[in-house]
Amino acid sequence: MLVNAGFQRIEDPWIPEENIEKFLKWLEMNTLPSYGHISAGIFHPHFKREQKKEINDMMETVKQLSGKHAAEHGIGILKRDLPSVFTQVYKIKTLKKRYDPFDILNRGKFR
Structure with a gap:
């Protein structure tokens, strides 16, 4: 393996x-x-x-x-700071605010 x-x-x-x-x-x-x-x-x-x-x-x-x-x-935490994924990170944050407003899932992974 x-x-x-x-x-x-x-x-x-x-x-x-x-x-x-x-x-x-x-x-x-x-x-x-x-x-x-x-x-x-x-x-x-x-x-x-x-x-x-x-x-x-x-x-x-x-x-x-x-x-x-x-x-x-x-993206995950390993790629979240790459300049090439900034727009995707913004989209993730937007979706997370909408569907996980209490920050229950993957708490603290995306700042």
Whole structure:
């Protein structure tokens, strides 16, 4: 299993169809294990905890390929401060105020 090999962080970028080949080449070049839903443009590259540079490089690559940093798994606390997701965070906060006005779910996760 990948977790047993130290790959404990899974990302979920979305890549537009016209750039999937470029992203696959990037994954191969960086020897990152990944699986995904190619017909939907969603990938799940795996990283080790110490691979912070590689994670940042992936985020930049996703941006350059006109992709999104969060497809299936959402933004969460690991991505909430990325400039590229600020509008999504605003939407989350708006929905949270509407449907969770007493801050019961995931209290304190989004400031």
